[in-house]
Every structure is written in structure tokens, then in C-alpha cells.
Amino acid sequence: VQLVESGGGLVQAGDSLRLSCAASGLIFSRYAMGWFRQAPGKEREFVAAISWIPEIKNYADSVKGRFTISRDSGKDTVYLEMNGLKSEDTAVYYCAADHRGFGAKVEHQYDYWGQGTQVTVSS
Numbered sequence: 001v002q003l004v005e006s007g008g009g010l011v012q013a014g015d016s017l018r019l020s021c022a023a024s025g026l027i028f029s030r031y032a033m034g035w036f037r038q039a040p041g042k043e044r045e046f047v048a049a050i051s052w053i054p055e056i057k058n059y060a061d062s063v064k065g066r067f068t069i070s071r072d073s074g075k076d077t078v079y080l081e082m083n084g085l086k087s088e089d090t091a092v093y094y095c096a097a098d099h100r101g102f103g104a105k106v107e108h109q110y111d112y113w114g115q116g117t118q119v120t121v122s123s
Contacts, residue, residue, distance in 0.1 A: 001025035001112045003095050008117030011085055015121070019080040021095030021114055029053075032103035033071055033078040034110060037091035037119075044094070048080060049103030058103055062088075087123040092116040 007019040021033070034049035048069040049058045057069055068081040078095055096110035104110070 001097070003097060003112055003114035005093065005095050005114045005117040008093060008119045010120045010122065013086055013121055013123045015085050016081070016083045017085065017119060019082065019093055019095075019117060019119070021078045021080075023076045023078070023097060026097060026112070028071075028076040029073045030099070030101065032098040032101045033069075034096045034098060034103060034105075035069060035078075035080045035093060036096060036107065037089075037093045038116075039088075039091040042091075044107060046105040046107075047093070049098075049105065050078065051103040052101045056103060058105060060105075082119070085119075085121045087121050090119060090121050092118050 002024045004022045032051045035047040036044050037047050038044040046060050050069045066084045071078045094116045095114045097112040098110045
């Protein structure tokens with residue numbers, strides 16, 4: 001199984017970015033997908049998750065209303081649309097796959113992880 005994130009970069013506060021996570025080696029439509037992030041000196045934290053059927057979405061309070069998670073089963077890809085970025089959003093963003101399908105908010109529920117993509121927001 002491979003999860004490959006892309007789309008990170010250096011942006012200014014208020015800008016937008018769209019992260020992508022391409023999955024291979026698993027039946028994508030049977031997995032819930034999540035995004036987590038880890039800022040320097042901090043523990044990894046939940047950002048957003050999307051279950052498989054029905055597509056129930058969960059968000060951390062800190063990103064609710066600014067970030068949107070979506071999935072394209074035709075492309076085996078999950079996206080994280082990030083708007084109104086703030087300096088506190090600076091982190092390495094990871095996608096993860098959960099075979100239980102629920103889109104949990106806790107790391108240990110996830111079976112597979114990507115390598116991460118860096119997002120840096122300058123103020």
C-alpha cells in the first residue's frame with residue numbers, strides 16, 4: 001500500500017492550497033481517509049476525515065469552515081482544500097487510510113500512512 005501526498009508549499013496567510021493524496025495497493029472505496037498534521041515541536045493532530053459510504057466528514061474545530069475534505073474514488077485520491085490559511089496551519093500534513101471505514105479522529109485507528117507534505121504559511 002502506498003499513500004503519496006502532494007500539493008504542499010510556502011504560501012502567505014489568507015491564501016489557499018489543495019493537498020492531494022494518491023492511494024495505491026488497496027481498495028480505495030472501502031477505506032475511510034484522514035488528514036493529520038504535525039507542527040514543529042508538537043504532536044501529530046487530527047485535521048479531517050471522510051468515511052467511505054456514506055461520505056461522512058469530520059473536522060477538527062481549528063479548521064472547520066476553512067478546510068474541506070473530499071475523495072474521488074475514480075482516481076483513488078483524497079483531497080484537502082485549505083482556505084484562509086493561518087500561520088498556525090504550518091505543519092507537515094499526512095494522509096492516512098482506515099480499513100474500518102469510519103473516518104476516526106485518532107491515529108491508532110489508521111492502518112496506512114503517507115510520508116507527508118510540508119505546508120508553510122507566512123504571516
